[in-house]
Amino acid sequence: MSAKILDGKAIALELRESIRAEVDRQVAAGKPRPGLAVIMVGDDPASAVYVRNKKIACEKAGFNDVSEVLPAQTTQQEVLALIDKLNADESVHGIIVQLPVPAHIDPEEIIERISPCKDVDGFHPYNVGRLATRMPIMAPCTPHGVMTMLAKTGIQLRGLDAVVVGASNIVGVPQLLELLNERATVTVCHSATKNLAHKVAQADLVVVGVGIPEMVKGDWIKPGAIVIDVGINRMDDGRLVGDVEFEVAKEHASWITPVPGGVGPMTIATLLENTMKVAYHLDCKAK
Numbered sequence: 001m002s003a004k005i006l007d008g009k010a011i012a013l014e015l016r017e018s019i020r021a022e023v024d025r026q027v028a029a030g031k032p033r034p035g036l037a038v039i040m041v042g043d044d045p046a047s048a049v050y051v052r053n054k055k056i057a058c059e060k061a062g063f064n065d066v067s068e069v070l071p072a073q074t075t076q077q078e079v080l081a082l083i084d085k086l087n088a089d090e091s092v093h094g095i096i097v098q099l100p101v102p103a104h105i106d107p108e109e110i111i112e113r114i115s116p117c118k119d120v121d122g123f124h125p126y127n128v129g130r131l132a133t134r135m136p137i138m139a140p141c142t143p144h145g146v147m148t149m150l151a152k153t154g155i156q157l158r159g160l161d162a163v164v165v166g167a168s169n170i171v172g173v174p175q176l177l178e179l180l181n182e183r184a185t186v187t188v189c190h191s192a193t194k195n196l197a198h199k200v201a202q203a204d205l206v207v208v209g210v211g212i213p214e215m216v217k218g219d220w221i222k223p224g225a226i227v228i229d230v231g232i233n234r235m236d237d238g239r240l241v242g243d244v245e246f247e248v249a250k251e252h253a254s255w256i257t258p259v260p261g262g263v264g265p266m267t268i269a270t271l272l273e274n275t276m277k278v279a280y281h282l283d284c285k286a287k
């Protein structure tokens with residue numbers, strides 16, 4: 001068997017085009033353009049690529065991009081003051097802080113300072129709590145993008161045995177909640193998990209986000225399983241490699257995401273989707 005490719009680049013493009021069409025409709029009806037502020041502190045090279053791509057995506061979707069790149073020595077208080085300013089600015093609908101931040105910055109305090117109503121990353125404890133109690137408003141972009149991709153397969157998630165490898169706040173934990181809300185049976189594996197290969201081999205759906213190149217071996221994959229690789233690892237020779245051994249896994253899986261061109265582009269498209277939701281469709285009451 002050779003798996004069908006879940007083409008995140010194509011699905012993201014389709015989503016971004018539909019967002020652009022909606023923005024054009026709303027602006028023609030007198031509504032403002034969605035405004036997105038991406039705050040980046042420091043000069044992490046990978047983050048710089050993602051922030052630049054977010055900026056380009058904003059422009060193409062007809063959003064106002066009000067991003068700020070701050071020097072690495074920016075203090076916690078300065079970042080908090082910028083967030084306060086953006087929270088109060090009615091033309092700004094979404095605010096995110098690009099992760100990782102430099103070591104002297106406390107990301108939890110920063111994330112909690114963003115108004116839950118503008119938290120288009122879905123990382124604020126209010127939004128995580130809403131997702132966990134099956135009342136989602138703003139879901140984290142990568143796991144929600146994965147759900148959009150899974151919907152494209154037409155496969156029912158209800159009752160599937162899903163294994164999520166990695167328990168981060170950005171990917172693993174919200175992915176667990178998203179899949180649970182669709183009535184999959186979900187196991188979350190992490191660095192203390194025993195017999196990982198055995199657990200992966202039981203899964204109808206495997207989502208991997210650990211940041212270790214090809215950690216999940218292709219021959220662990222159950223025949224016919226769906227494989228979603230969230231990992232993006234840049235190798236010394238410049239190649240991008242996922243967390244799954246793609247060439248072998250694709251011979252076992254029914255569907256598989258490539259790296260690059262899989263989940264990554266969906267993260268940015270979903271960020272635009274969340275921001276547009278705040279701009280036009282959300283009546284947020286959170287304080």
Ligand SMILES: Nc1nc2c(c(=O)[nH]1)N[C@@H](CN(C=O)c1ccc(C(=O)N[C@@H](CCC(=O)O)C(=O)O)cc1)CN2
Binds near residue numbers: 240261262
């Ligand atoms: N505040 C946030 N920080 C981070 C998030 C996040 O969702 N919010 N996720 C990641 C980085 N990320 C978005 O910020 C991201 C990663 C990868 C891609 C992407 O399109 N990747 C391409 C390859 C790009 C390349 O050449 O390197 C692909 O997979 O095809 C988009 C966004 C951590 N930080």
